Amino acid sequence: MPNAPHIKSAARRRAMKAASSTATALRAVLYLRMSMDRTGEGAGLERQEQACRALALARGWEVVAVVDDTISATTARLADRPGWQHVVRMIEAGEADLIVAWHLERVTRSMKDLESLIELAVERGVGLATATGDIDLTTDVGRMVARILAAVATAETERKAERQILANDQRVAEGKPQWIRRPFGYELDGTLREDEAAAVRKAYHDAIDGKALTTIAREWNEAGFTTSAPGSEMARPRAPRKRNYDPTGRWTNVAVRALLRSPRNMAKSTLYGEIMGDAKWSPIVDEATWRAVERKLADRERPDSSWGKLANLLSGIATCSVCDGPMGASRRGKEGESIYTCKGRPSQPDLGRGHCSIGVDFADGQIVRRLIQQMQATGRVTFRPQPPAIDPAPLVQREGEIAQLMAELVEDRTAGLIDRASLVAGTATLRAELAEIQAELAKAGTYGRAEEIDAEAAYDEFDRLDLGEQRAILRDAFEFIKVIPRGKGRRRQGEPAWQPELIRTAFTPAWS
Template sequence: MARKVAIYTRISRDDEGEGLGVARQREDCERLVDLRGWSLAKIYEDNDVSAYKRNVRRPEFELMLSDLASGLIDGVVSYDLDRLARQPKDLERVIDVFDSRKRLTFATVTNDIDLSAADGRTMARVMVAFANKASHDSSRRIRRKHLELAMSGKSSGGPAPYGWQKDDPNKVDREAASHIRAAQKEILAGVRIGTIRRRWHEERLGHPREGTKRIAHHHLEHMLTNPRLCGYRTYHGEILLNDNGEPVTGEWETINTVKEWEAVCAAVAERKKGGTGAGRPVGRKYLLSGIARCGLCHTKIRGQINQRWQPGSKASKYSYQCSVVNGGCGKVGRVGEPVEDLIIDLVLEEQRKKAAEDGSPVEVRWPGEAEFQTVSDDIKALTAAANAREITVSSLLQVLPDLERRRDELKLERARFLRELKRAESIAEGIKNREDFRDLPIERQQSIILHSLSAVSIHPAGRGRRIFDPDLIEPIWRE
C-alpha cells in the first residue's frame, strides 16, 4: 500500500498576494511524490508567513505536526529543508515526532535528509543553523538599511498611511487630511474617539483593513496622533532623534504643525488617564446629567427615561430627577427637554456676546516658551560640544539628564496649554442655533455647556404646578 504523505509549502513574503511562490513549490513537490510512488494525502500551505521570526505562528505547520503525530499522514515532502524550519527549535519539534513514530518519511526536492537516522538529523541541524544565520544576517542588513532611510527622513516603503496619496506617499491627500483635522478638532472639543470611529464607519472613512467591518479603535487613535502628521520620522514606534537630539523630519508634506499635533496627543493622553476636569465630561446619555443639581439638597441630578412615554404621546421622553438612591432628597424633578432648550439658548447667547466683545483674536503665547527654547538650546550646544570632543562624555552626562527632564516637563506643559487653547477655539465653532447644537455628539454638547457653566441648579416647582417656569432653572456661570 502506498504511503500517505503530505506536501508542506511556505514563503516568507508574497508581495503580489497571488501565491505564485508556493504554487511553484507545490508543483515540484507533486512531481517528487509521483516519482516515489507515494499517495498525496494533503497539502499544507503557509503563504506569506515567516519561519524565522519567533513571534510568528504558522498555523499550517502546527496542523501538519499534529497530523503527523496522530498518524493521519506518514510523511512530509517539502521543496527544501529551510521551507520547513529556519529556527532550530522548530526542527527539534519535527525530530521529536519522528522519534515518537518510527518509519516516517521526509523528503525534499533539493536533497534528501533522513530524519530517522542520527547522521541525517545532524546534517539537518547544521543546515537549519546556517539557514537561521542567513536569515539573521539578512534581517540585520535590512534593519540597518531601514535605519539609514529613517535617519535621512525617507520612507521605508509599504502602503501610504491614511492622509497621504496612495500613489505618492509624500503628498497629502487633501480630502483625507480634512477628515483627520476635523476629527482632531472634535477630540479637542471633548468628543471621544469611539464616537468619531462610529461616524467614520458610517461614512466609510479611514481605509479599514481588508476583511474587517470597521476601523479598529487603536488604529484610528494612531491615525489622529501619528508623529508623521507633523513631519516627525519614527523608527520602531519611537520618534527618531538625530545626533543633536532633535527629531528627524521626513521628506513628506505635513498635515499638522508640531504644536497642533502636541495638543491632540495631550488631549488623548488626558482622556486615557480617566480625569474629567472642566470641559472634559465623561460620556453621558443626557446633556445635563451630572451638571444639573437639586435646588434643595444640591446633589447632582441625572437624566432618566420616562417609563410612561410612548412614541407619539405628549408625555416627556425623559426627565431630570433628584434621586434618593444617589444620596438626594428625591423632592425635585423636571421634564428634560424644556430645561435643556433653555440652557442651550442661554449658553449660545452668552458665547455670542463674549465673541462680539473680544473682537479680533489676539495671539496667545505660552508663558514658558522662552525657558523651553533656552533649555533646548543648552541641550543642543552641550551635545554638539561632546560630539566635537570639546567636553568629555562624562561631563555631558553630569548635566544632560536634568536638562532633558526639564525639557520634557516643559514640552508637556506646552502641549496642555495648546490643547486648552485649541479646545477653546473649536468648542463652539460653526454653531449658529439650537438645531446646530443638537446635531453635535453628546460629548461636544457637554463640553460647550461646561465651557460656560459650572452647574445648573433646578429649584422645586411646588405642588400641582405644571407650567414650565424658566425662573426656577438657575445657571451657575463660570467666573
C-alpha cells in the same frame, strides 16, 4: 496467547516498521509553504507541489494529502500554523508515514521548532523527505544535517534583519518616507493628497473642540473616505490572530485615534515609535496643533478591559465612594432594570466590588439635570469649553489709539513729511493689528454671561449629541461623580427606589 513483548529499542522498531511496509507503498503528506518575499524563485506553491509530487512518484509513495500554509517561517512558530497542525494530526492518527517538503526551510528556520520536529519524528518514526535531498530525522546523522541547515537559515534571517535595520536608519537620517503603503492624507512620495489632508486637518481642530472620534469616523465614512488598509485580496499572509483580519476600509474611532496621534502628520520621522527628527515630506498640521491633540487623546480615559465597551453615559466616569473603583452598567435578570454597579479596582482585588449600585436612567437624568442647573446658575451659554474671559476695555482703548495713529499718518502725508510708501506700510501694520483687536472683541461678545438659559433647549441640544460628545462634556464639567451605598434593609412602601442623595458631585473650576 501471551502478549507480544515490548520492544524498547527505537532503532529496532523503525527497522521492523520499514520491513513491514515493503509490501505496501508509504503514504506521504505534502507540506507546502509560501515565502513572504514573493520572489517566486522556486518557492511558489505550485512549483513546490510539482517538485514534491515528482519525488513521490519516483519513490513510489502514495500522496494522501497536500497541505499548505501562507505564513512567514520567521514570524510564525510551527505551533501557530494551521496547515502544519493539520499535518501533525494526520501523523498522530496514523494517516501518513512521512512528510514531503520542497526544502527544510519551508518547514522551519528556527532551531527551537526544529527540535520539536525531531521529537515528532523520533516518537512516531516519521521521515522527512525534501525535493532538494532527503533528511532522515530518525537518525543521528540526519538530525545533525538538519541542525546545520537550520543554523544556516537562522543566520541568514539575522543578516537580513540587520540589513533592514541599517536601511531603516538611513531612511530616517535622510528624512525620507518609509511607508509600506500610502498613508491617509499623503501620496507615496510624501506630497499631500489634498482632499484627505483637508479632512485630517479639520479632524485635528474638531478633536480640540471636543468632537468625538466616533463622529469624525462616521463623517469620513459618509464622505467616502477609506483607510489605507489593503483589501482582503491584497492583504499579506500573516500568522493567525485571535480576531480574524478582515480589512473593510471603514473608519472607526480607534483608526482615527491612531491617525491623529501619528507624528507623520507634522512631518516628523519616527523609528520604532520614537520621533527621530524632521522629515522631508509636507506637514498636514503644525507641531503645536499635533501636540495639543496628542495630549488630549493621551489623557482621555480608556475603559478597563474587565468590563468592556462603554455604552452608557456614566460608565467609568462615575466612581464608587467606598473603593473609588469605576461604575459599570449591568442588568438585573433577563428583563430587569439596567443599573450602574461598582466594578472594584483591578489593581486592588482585595477591596472587593459591588459596594454600591444605582439605576442607569435615574443616575443619567440626575447628572444631566445638575449640569443644566449649573449652566443656569453661572450664566454659561454652551456645553463646549469656553475660552478665558476677555476684558474688552483695553481692546477698545487700543482700537481708538490705532484710529488716531492712522489719522496722523494721513496728516503727515498731506504735509509732505512722509512719502506714499511710508504711508502704505504704516497703515498696513496698523490695519493688521486693528483686525486682530476687532476679532478679539467679537469673541468677547460671543461668550458673555447670559441673563436666562432656556433649559428645554439645553436638554434638546444635549440629547442631539452622540454618546462620546456627552461623556466629553461630563469629564470637562465634573470634578467627580461618586455613588453612595444605599444601605441595608428594604425601603418603605411608596419610597422611591433611588434617591438624589446617593449621588455626590462637584464641578471643575471651569464650570464653577
